[in-house]
Amino acid sequence: MNLSRDNQYDAKDRLSGVGLQALRDEDLIVKVQEGDRRAFDEIVARYKGRLYSFILRMVKDPTTADELTQETLIRVFIHAEKYREIARFSTWIFTIATNLVRNTMRKRSRRPRLLSLNPAPEENEAIIDPPDPTADPSRGIEGEELGDLIAQATSKIPEKYRIPFLLREVEELTYEEIQQVTGLKLGTVRSRINRARNKFRQLIKPMLKNESLLADLERLEARAQQDRDQE
Amino acid sequence: MRCGKARQWLSLDLDDQLPHDRVIALEHHLDACSECRAYRDDLVTGHRILKATESQLSDSFEWRLRLRLNRTLEEAARLAPAPWLEPSGRIAGWWRHFGVAGAVGLAAVLTVALFAWPGGEIPLPLAGDSRTESDFEYLVPVASGEQNSGRVTGLIPSDRRSLSRHADRSAGWQRPVTGDGTGRTGTSGQFLSGWSGRSVSDLQTINALRIQNERLDTMVRHYQRQLQTFKAQLDTAGEDHLDLERAQ
Known part of the structure; x- marks a missing residue:
């Protein structure tokens, strides 16, 4: 059989691609350590969305979140040999992301802020107010809009509570993994998650009374389930 | 049980972190307290909302990442010295410099001795x-x-x-x-034979070989850089788009 070089490459690609999808994250990173770029592509496919979602909720700016997601993945590739299987791969990658986020936020806080002459409401007292569905009954809260409202609410949780909260609620890391990522004591992790949940509940409380929002939430969940089934 | 304690335990219970005996105590409290039941429902709904509103990356993310990674690797390869030129440690580096300085000094002394001596004897x-x-x-x-x-x-x-x-x-x-x-x-005979023209030609040969070696090293480094560029181009653009002219 006389395959062209491109065809040979594709065939090899397909074969290895099938194998890689079945591997654990920890096995993939071992392959990356051996110089396998396809294994790295698989890691990117698995983590890019999770990382972006986590980082965006921390930094609030999509461009910065995109940038930091790329930076995290590049660091994973470049420093792959530093990974040892004493911790789960997800713990390691979220540690890198968390450190990058912290550095970015620290740099941001050092920048001088412009003071407004109009007094703004206290951040902690601000409550997220969803649009009133009774004003236009035909219009529910769209998914994007709901996302913005939640992003707004999340950003009002103080950073020290937000990191463990998001790692638990969105990334579903265990308490021990969050302890490793943040370097906090286990008791502190527990209490911070509890406080953040309480804070988040206060912030979204008005939304939870909104029937159309709950309907919208169910629609979003059904769509997400459909996407998962298709994959 | 107070509601404050029950809500603390609720958070742990949602994450399966609560010991069994406390789970039972919490359930007893929830049966009797509608406010804490509502609190639990809010936490569950909050979690659902967070999961449902995860943001999506743009489609171009992967190729942008690939491009950035290739650039990073290319830059790293350009900055890194060739492995065989890199000293194995600080001491090795020190000895290398010492050796080079010593060789140059010795060559200078020999040159002076051979060519600047009055009458050559x-x-x-x-x-x-x-x-x-x-x-x-x-x-x-x-x-x-x-x-x-x-x-x-x-x-x-x-x-x-x-x-x-x-x-x-x-x-x-x-x-x-x-x-x-x-x-x-x-001047002729046994005792001056160590300073014959043969030694001079040996030194000249060694010097010529050293110059040639340095030139070859430079060429190897140049080809290494070129190879890195080709690999990066091959990864990003494919075989047909290799910029051979620019590399040359």
Whole structure:
């Protein structure tokens, strides 16, 4: 059989691609350590969305979140040999992301802020107010809009509570993994998650009374389930 | 149980972190407290909302990442020295510099000794010279002719360090002594054979080889950089888009 070089490459690609999808994250990173770029592509496919979602909720700016997601993945590739299987791969990658986020936020806080002459409401007292569905009954809260409202609410949780909260609620890391990522004591992790949940509940409380929002939430969940089934 | 404690335990219970006996106590409290039940429902709904509103990345993310990664690797390859040129450690590096400096110094001394010496000869004592043997300690006797006669028949330089002393004493010295005391020249024969033109040509050969070696090293580094560029191009654009002209 006389395959062209491109065809040979594709065939090899397909074969290895099938194998890689079945591997654990920890096995993939071992392959990356051996110089396998396809294994790295698989890691990117698995983590890019999770990382972006986590980082965006921390930094609030999509461009910065995109940038930091790329930076995290590049660091994973470049420093792959530093990974040892004493911790789960997800713990390691979220540690890198968390450190990058912290550095970015620290740099941001050092920048001088412009003071407004109009007094703004206290951040902690601000409550997220969803649009009133009774004003236009035909219009529910769209998914994007709901996302913005939640992003707004999340950003009002103080950073020290937000990191463990998001790692638990969105990334579903265990308490021990969050302890490793943040370097906090286990008791502190527990209490911070509890406080953040309480804070988040206060912030979204008005939304939870909104029937159309709950309907919208169910629609979003059904769509997400459909996407998962298709994959 | 107070509601404050129950809500603390609720958070742990949602994450399966609550011990079994406390789970039972919490359930008892929830059966009796509608506010804490509502609190639990809010936490569950909050979690659902967070999961449902995860943001999506743009489609171009992966190729942008790939491009950035290739650029990073290319940059790293450009900055890194070739492995065989990299010293294995600080001491190795120090010795390398020391070795190079020593070799250059030695080459300079030899060049001066060979080409700048007056008459190209090493001064030796003349017949009838009034100076004592200790003045010529840098020379050692060479036995020839009559053994154990006590007569010096020839002399060779004892070591290279005394070259500077030779320079000081060279003035006024004309010819070395010979076995028969006739004052015949000592330039030919055994004791000056170490300074023949052959050594000079060896040094020149070594020097030429070193220059050639440096040139080859430079070429190897150049081709390594070119190889990295090709690999990066191959990864990003594919085989058909290799910029061979630019690389050359």
